[in-house]
Amino acid sequence: MIRLYTWTTPNGRKVSIALEELGVPYEVRPVNLGANEQLTPAFLALNPNHKIPVLTDDELVIWESGAILLYLAEKTGQLLPADFKGRMAAIQYCFFQTGGIGPNLGRLGAQLRRPEAERNREMVQIFSDEVKRLIGVLDRILADGRLYLAGEYSIADIMHYPWLQPLQALRAPMLTDEPRVMAWLERIGARPAVQRGMKVPS
Numbered sequence: 532m533i534r535l536y537t538w539t540t541p542n543g544r545k546v547s548i549a550l551e552e553l554g555v556p557y558e559v560r561p562v563n564l565g566a567n568e569q570l571t572p573a574f575l576a577l578n579p580n581h582k583i584p585v586l587t588d589d590e591l592v593i594w595e596s597g598a599i600l601l602y603l604a605e606k607t608g609q610l611l612p613a614d615f616k617g618r619m620a621a622i623q624y625c626f627f628q629t630g631g632i633g634p635n636l637g638r639l640g641a642q643l644r645r646p647e648a649e650r651n652r653e654m655v656q657i658f659s660d661e662v663k664r665l666i667g668v669l670d671r672i673l674a675d676g677r678l679y680l681a682g683e684y685s686i687a688d689i690m691h692y693p694w695l696q697p698l699q700a701l702r703a704p705m706l707t708d709e710p711r712v713m714a715w716l717e718r719i720g721a722r723p724a725v726q727r728g729m730k731v732p733s
């Protein structure tokens with residue numbers, strides 16, 4: 532039985548989207564980050580890095596969203612291109628997401644959630660410039676007319692969607708300025724499994 536330890540945040544939703552896409556039965560264990568439940572000894576025993584998501588599959592415990600999505604893709608033989616070049620491209624975009632858009636947008640969000648007087652303006656500028664640049668990179672990748680990042684729908688798209696969807700909902704100019712990224716987000720967001728995964732935990 533697969534168990535997903537998660538919360539209402541982008542990294543957790545990558546995994547619920549993938550599980551919904553795969554139609555794999557799973558049990559949700561909400562970890563309330565607002566109540567610091569990720570710091571409890573029981574959770575630290577699963578993930579010493581005290582972050583969601585964590586996935587357990589019987590005795591196996593995996594953390595880091597990219598590793599979890601790769602595990603699910605390998606286990607089911609889905610959501611990764613079958614050809615070697617395509618697989619490597621998809622994995623490349625997964626690393627690109629966890630090293631770029633994830634941390635930069637995460638830190639930008641953390642600044643913007645503070646009252647205005649408590650924000651570090653320099654940090655806000657640095658993170659928003661970097662997020663804008665990274666969205667520009669996605670736009671450049673999509674410029675050849677491909678529908679999905681690695682050619683076909685894969686974990687590479689799932690890794691990015693929950694991070695960028697809030698910017699889409701806010702109609703943030705750094706995103707709306709890039710019509711190809713907007714169209715790609717709309718394409719992903721139209722998928723029923725994505726819509727279900729974005730509601731986990733309910």
Ligand SMILES: N[C@@H](CCC(=O)N[C@@H](CS)C(=O)NCC(=O)O)C(=O)O
Nearest residue numbers: 540541542581582583584595596597
């Ligand atoms: N690189 C990790 C990042 C996971 C992450 O940052 N999780 C956040 C929520 S989106 C978290 O659990 N934060 C709690 C903490 O840092 O104590 C991944 O991709 O899984």
